[in-house]
Amino acid sequence: xxxxxxxxxxxxxxxxxxxxxxxxxxxxxxxxxxxxxxxxxxxxxxxxxxxxxxxxxxxxxxxxxxxxxxxxxxxxxxxxxxxxxxxxxxxxxxxxxxxxxxxxxxxxxxxxxxxxxxxxxxxxxxxxxxxxxxxxxxxxxxxxxxxxxxxxxxxxxxxxxxxxxxxxxxxxxxxxxxxxxxxxxxxxxxxxxxxxxxxxxxxxxxxxxxxxxxxxxxxxxxxxxxxxxxxxxxxxxxxxxxxxxxxxxxxxxxxxxxxxxxxxxxxxxxxxxxxxxxxxxxxxxxxxxxxxxxxxxxxxxxxxxxxxxxxxxxxxxxxxxxxxxxxxxxxxxxxxxxxxxxxxxxxxxx
Amino acid sequence: xxxxxxxxxxxxxxxxxxxxxxxxxxxxxxxxxxxxxxxxxxxxxxxxxxxxxxxxxxxxxxxxxxxxxxxxxxxxxxxxxxxxxxxxxxxxxxxxxxxxxxxxxxxxxxxxxxxxxxxxxxxxxxxxxxxxxxxxxxxxxxxxxxxxxxxxxxxxxxxxxxxxxxxxxxxxxxxxxxxxxxxxxxxxxxxxxxxxxxxxxxxxxxxxxxxxxxxxxxxxxxxxxxxxxxxxxxxxxxxxxxxxxxxxxxxxxxxxxxxxxxxxxxxxxxxxxxxxxxxxxxxxxxxxxxxxxxxxxxxxxxxxxxxxxxxxxxxxxxxxxxxxxxxxxxxxxxxxxxxxxxxxxxxxxxxxxxxxxxxxxxxxxxxxxxxxxxxxxxxxxxxxxxxxxxxxxxxxxxxxxxxxxxxxxxxxxxxxxxxxxxxxxxxxxxxxxxxxxxxxxxxxxxxxxxxxxxxxxxxxxxxxxxxxxxxxxxxxxxxxxxxxxxxxxxxxxxxxxxxxxxxxxxxxxxxxxxxxxxxxxxxxxxxxxxxxxxxxxxxxxxxxxxxxxxxxxxxxxxxxxxxxxxxxxxxxxxxxxxxxxxxxxxxxxx
Numbered sequence: 001x002x003x004x005x006x007x008x009x010x011x012x013x014x015x016x017x018x019x020x021x022x023x024x025x026x027x028x029x030x031x032x033x034x035x036x037x038x039x040x041x042x043x044x045x046x047x048x049x050x051x052x053x054x055x056x057x058x059x060x061x062x063x064x065x066x067x068x069x070x071x072x073x074x075x076x077x078x079x080x081x082x083x084x085x086x087x088x089x090x091x092x093x094x095x096x097x098x099x100x101x102x103x104x105x106x107x108x109x110x111x112x113x114x115x116x117x118x119x120x121x122x123x124x125x126x127x128x129x130x131x132x133x134x135x136x137x138x139x140x141x142x143x144x145x146x147x148x149x150x151x152x153x154x155x156x157x158x159x160x161x162x163x164x165x166x167x168x169x170x171x172x173x174x175x176x177x178x179x180x181x182x183x184x185x186x187x188x189x190x191x192x193x194x195x196x197x198x199x200x201x202x203x204x205x206x207x208x209x210x211x212x213x214x215x216x217x218x219x220x221x222x223x224x225x226x227x228x229x230x231x232x233x234x235x236x237x238x239x240x241x242x243x244x245x246x247x248x249x250x251x252x253x254x255x256x257x258x259x260x261x262x263x264x265x266x267x268x269x270x271x272x273x274x275x276x277x278x279x280x281x282x283x284x285x286x287x288x289x290x291x292x293x294x295x296x297x298x299x300x301x302x303x304x305x306x307x308x309x310x311x312x313x314x315x316x317x318x319x320x321x322x323x324x325x326x327x328x329x330x331x332x333x334x335x336x337x338x339x340x341x342x343x344x345x346x347x348x349x350x
Numbered sequence: 351x352x353x354x355x356x357x358x359x360x361x362x363x364x365x366x367x368x369x370x371x372x373x374x375x376x377x378x379x380x381x382x383x384x385x386x387x388x389x390x391x392x393x394x395x396x397x398x399x400x401x402x403x404x405x406x407x408x409x410x411x412x413x414x415x416x417x418x419x420x421x422x423x424x425x426x427x428x429x430x431x432x433x434x435x436x437x438x439x440x441x442x443x444x445x446x447x448x449x450x451x452x453x454x455x456x457x458x459x460x461x462x463x464x465x466x467x468x469x470x471x472x473x474x475x476x477x478x479x480x481x482x483x484x485x486x487x488x489x490x491x492x493x494x495x496x497x498x499x500x501x502x503x504x505x506x507x508x509x510x511x512x513x514x515x516x517x518x519x520x521x522x523x524x525x526x527x528x529x530x531x532x533x534x535x536x537x538x539x540x541x542x543x544x545x546x547x548x549x550x551x552x553x554x555x556x557x558x559x560x561x562x563x564x565x566x567x568x569x570x571x572x573x574x575x576x577x578x579x580x581x582x583x584x585x586x587x588x589x590x591x592x593x594x595x596x597x598x599x600x601x602x603x604x605x606x607x608x609x610x611x612x613x614x615x616x617x618x619x620x621x622x623x624x625x626x627x628x629x630x631x632x633x634x635x636x637x638x639x640x641x642x643x644x645x646x647x648x649x650x651x652x653x654x655x656x657x658x659x660x661x662x663x664x665x666x667x668x669x670x671x672x673x674x675x676x677x678x679x680x681x682x683x684x685x686x687x688x689x690x691x692x693x694x695x696x697x698x699x700x701x702x703x704x705x706x707x708x709x710x711x712x713x714x715x716x717x718x719x720x721x722x723x724x725x726x727x728x729x730x731x732x733x734x735x736x737x738x739x740x741x742x743x744x745x746x747x748x749x750x751x752x753x754x755x756x757x758x759x760x761x762x763x764x765x766x767x768x769x770x771x772x773x774x775x776x777x778x779x780x781x782x783x784x785x786x787x788x789x790x791x792x793x794x795x796x797x798x799x800x801x802x803x804x805x806x807x808x809x810x811x812x813x814x815x816x817x818x819x820x821x822x823x824x825x826x827x828x829x830x831x832x833x834x835x836x837x838x839x840x841x842x843x844x845x846x847x848x849x850x851x852x853x854x855x856x857x858x859x860x861x862x863x864x865x866x867x868x869x870x871x872x873x874x875x876x877x878x879x880x881x882x883x884x885x886x887x888x889x890x891x892x893x894x895x896x897x898x899x900x901x902x903x904x905x906x907x908x909x910x911x912x913x914x915x916x917x918x919x920x921x922x923x924x925x926x927x928x929x930x931x932x933x934x935x936x937x938x939x940x
Contacts (some may be wrong), residue, residue: 007799009864010863010864039920218922
């Protein structure tokens, strides 16, 4: 019986620049179904944080309810975590972010948690451009309650039960674009080469970074008729371009033919290299991104890759002009300056 | 790379590093699991089948399995395989009812075995159950060969050796002890169907050209001869000051025996640096534990005698110098050291010697005056004469002699039945799924974090005062269990079925040691470089699947796989399965 993961790791898999081994970024052994796409996303998050030399205790994982929202137990066991109420991950994250802006906020949600019960919360956290990474593990069904179609199940797509979905699906990337997210991307749990650099870029992006990850539910929604099964997704991928993430101050070893790639410099000096494909478009144009999603959808395909990227907007803290210092680090004197200050403030309003 | 052919037993056999490294290919993980289960008799019999002398080897084996053990690559120390074997031997009950039945009706073939060491005894063990008549010749009074004469009782109690030798002799072997064979011609004249020579490497090297050798002769002894005399109780004492020349296992046995026979200032003196000593590290440790000093870089110059009696030895000091090719030479420093002593034991090498084989009877000898022996069949140019053990190609060890014995027995059986000895019988193997349920396997897949256990020893003073007292106590049952649990079960193979894989990456994600990769196929060198963790250990194979739907392949680096079964547990489609691979080397008549 092995409910425990062995403690040995590959002896040649060395620690990262801050001296942590990959084990320091792992969590408990997953209790999700064998083959669940969510586990692959967890693995990608672990790898991205390891590679970026992040300190696990400077990360907060926040989730709602659902299979997806269980996953924070399975990665970054040394980070902070809050498994919140169904669909309420955005408000809990907003609160935490307001209190301590120094942590990295990793919000994990599912298609049910985001596109159904949490839709209202989702819309507003995007609109406010909260500085966080928002990952949706999107399997098109309610896995935890035996696989009913979710709001992201495509019309006509059939899960294990065999009944095609009657309703049009919600495209979360389009929604995020419309609501003003700074970074919008889509990936597939079975494509770590794309997913890992994408998670890294999202972590480095200041403001709201949204990744919709198609993540097959092996138990309920991995049929040949399902548009969220491994086979269908693999056969219908259309990437905006191959991504490589280059952390700041590191040597660039990838050699792209001239004119075939585009460089996106992030605020901290990190760079994203995107290998262009034939249908290249302006990544900073919301309109172009919308167009591209729609065009690909018409071809019965799924657009993956970095879809939109724009760092110009201020995040929530910037917009409401909070203090630089995290609120939880302010002294009592700073938080409660006394009745004299209050009087002065009140007199200004009279 | 081409997909790995797992129908070839060689592939999975190689994954079981310990078994593969064992000259007799003992199924190590199989018996270790039986020890953990407390099934000592079963564990013993698996050993007995493969290596014939589990009790002896559990104490004295050169353990080629341990440096090979995968655990030694995953963490610091390998599983204490050798001492686990002893746990099985120490705790078994009467196994006589499990020994093979010896047919009453013989097959009419008669074999002579010359020398009663491990090689010959193995031949007897394999051929007796097939109905052969066997005559065993040895110049000693008991069977066992060098296991008896050279391994001191404090390492191998006589009772353990007797028991395992007797299992074979009691099969009805006709023994001719105290009978030295002096002529192969005479032996062949006795119309045996085949003759097997397992006479070991009986001649210890001497320093006959060193000044003072003949004057001091009374106190200068050849190590192996001296050990034999001690074993047969012809010698009971040695002088107070003893010099032991040589750095091999015989030297270690000599010095430790000497301090038990009255030696007070016993020194091991070696020509080379101590780090280059040939003895097994644990044997050197045991000698150091008994406070025996080692003097390195001392090259013997002369035996010094006074009044016709040995008084000491003169050494010149040397230092190792390496040339451009990294070749070492020992260059004298000009300094000389005189060490007074009462006795000298020379343990500086052994040679084979065949003065009793006539050179004109059809057995070809090579340029070094050694008989030509075929590496696979152990046959000489005289087809009915076979040679194995140390006698074949010089000193090795007990387990190698056993392996030779098995192969020679196969050849003899083939020869006696007019079959081609070049065609070797294939090993017997099977591969059985271990799956019982969702998280349930037939083997204990949990990986123990325990460090290697140290074998307890009897009190040093007490041990030294009694030549026959066994120094090592062996593991007790709970230590044996815990050590057995350190085994990674490398024989439980990860078997991959390409057609079932849906490429969900679950196995790749869960693998604690990053063995599993789904990547584009390429040549082996490139593939090794492209893995998540580069596969730098070229001795370990890559397991490559057929092409998957995405045109990628699954590549697994076998190097540090823990055989924990998580890949199979996390596989939604059963593309991975844990299957136990059990291989038994072919033996005569099977």
